[in-house]
Amino acid sequence: MSIKINDVFYVSPEGEDICEYCGKIAELRPYGKNGANICYECGMKDTETTQEMLGKCAVGVKKVVISTGHNNPNEKKSINKEVLLPFGTHTIYITLDDDKIYKLNEDLSREEVQDIPQASRENPIVVMHKAQFDYAKGNKLNKFSDFKMSEEMAKIYNKIGFISDLELVKFLEY
Numbered sequence: 598m599s600i601k602i603n604d605v606f607y608v609s610p611e612g613e614d615i616c617e618y619c620g621k622i623a624e625l626r627p628y629g630k631n632g633a634n635i636c637y638e639c640g641m642k643d644t645e646t647t648q649e650m651l652g653k654c655a656v657g658v659k660k661v662v663i664s665t666g667h668n669n670p671n672e673k674k675s676i677n678k679e680v681l682l683p684f685g686t687h688t689i690y691i692t693l694d695d696d697k698i699y700k701l702n703e704d705l706s707r708e709e710v711q712d713i714p715q716a717s718r719e720n721p722i723v724v725m726h727k728a729q730f731d732y733a734k735g736n737k738l739n740k741f742s743d744f745k746m747s748e749e750m751a752k753i754y755n756k757i758g759f760i761s762d763l764e765l766v767k768f769l770e771y
């Protein structure tokens with residue numbers, strides 16, 4: 598997370614979590630109303646609040662330090678299976694490369710559905726797009742990257758179809 602110590606603002610990789618606005622798994626920033634942790638897209642939908650919260654975070658800041666995860670003033674939060682796939686509370690939908698929509702079952706099998714239902718408080722959903730994952734894949738599957746995923750996560754991503762068998766083998770063979 599990003600924190601302010603005296604007049605230095607430490608911006609660090611936030612790790613991924615569930616956006617408090619749209620339920621998507623993404624890198625979050627505390628720029629929602631009352632400091633809600635939200636994704637970039639949701640932040641851009643209400644730029645006024647984002648600007649206001651960003652302003653609050655950066656008040657009196659003389660120096661901004663971008664941390665890469667090492668020497669992080671806070672422990673880097675690592676993503677686990679429950680955070681990525683909160684089956685207990687959410688219905689999870691994924692899209693792959695075939696323009697179809699799948700509902701993900703708890704055993705990580707998937708079934709095709711016609712569309713993604715509207716999310717509501719009673720029916721919270723998580724939607725994960727492979728195309729979006731592909732964007733960050735280079736870093737996530739790079740053994741030498743600070744953002745590389747755990748082997749456990751790689752296996753889960755492989756099961757749901759986001760990482761090919763070949764990519765998984767390459768990532769694990771060290």
Ligand SMILES: [Zn+2]
Nearest residue numbers: 616619636639
């Ligand atoms: Zn969001």
